[in-house]
Amino acid sequence: MSTSRDLAARLRPAATSAIGPDGQERRLVTLAAVQRIAQQTGASRREVEIAALREHILPARYERSLGTVGWEGQIKLLESTVAVVGAGGLGGWVIEGLARMGVGRLIVIDGDVFVENNLNRQALCTEGALGRPKAEVATERVAAVNAAVEVTVYVRLATAENMAHLLQGAQVVVDALDSLPTRLMLQDTCRALGVPLVHGAIAGYLGQVTTIFPGDAGLRALYGDVVPEHGIERQLGNPAGTPLMVAAWQVQETIKLLLGSGEPLRGRLLLLDAEAGTAEIVKLG
């Protein structure tokens, strides 16, 4: 184990100077240097990046996030845990986005394997991944995009019995499920755990997003207490652009919640109708 002082001592000479967009000089550390220091010290990539940020040395990979999230914000993200429930259409893009933002720990829960009809829209589904567990492929994708992110994977369906246990430690949970009864169960579990839930759902050209805090009516206002398994997505299917459109908003909501910045879509439902070319906010409950 190396102390943060050891890491700082190795990071300082590894840093290079660059002029930031504000005209100020800033210190950067490259991916190669972060990898080398992690290897030399036995620290994780995540720990090295946090140590760098504390020294005001920016891992170059976050250069274009800095203006939005700030130094403290990037540290906060790397120290955060987010659970993504479902690694299909919405979940794949959400996982991709959170990994690129440097959310330090992801919990990914999905019991399914990829099948051919996932290829039209699911970020993690490739021809080579057919037949493989979605959650397992998610780990590989995160490792390829940002190996500083630590992933805990559960290749199993979320059930009333296991859900609270699987979500343990998450500060935000993302609802990327495709079953209404499981979504309601997830909301109840998040309420019991006291964590916010970022909901997204899609069908055809239509998508919706809302953020539910513990105690909010949330999905029960939206769907009622007795729900069928599916909605109109069974008729309309899900074209490629719709999960992207909704997952993008789910990523933004999650990042804002972790940073404690911005205004969450709480008690408000964002309705995106790409077919009619409209976007609107309606009040829930």
Added chain:
Amino acid sequence: MITVQVRLYATLRRYRPEVKLGESLPMELPESSTVGQLIARLGIPTRVVKNIFVNHRQQGPEYVLQNGDEVAIFPPVAGG
């Protein structure tokens, strides 16, 4: 009589195919009509309606409509 503006979404558009995408349908109703009565007038079976928003606020079928109300009617959206 009152007039309300109705917008139908996704699969519900088939009940009023003459309405252009993104435009609303003006409906004339007797005073004190409810959202449920409006949905019946449109010929939409209640089982395919999930959410009703009047003036951007969620309401139930018992809501009594006022002249000029904007009503959005949604089927259930649940894909992931």
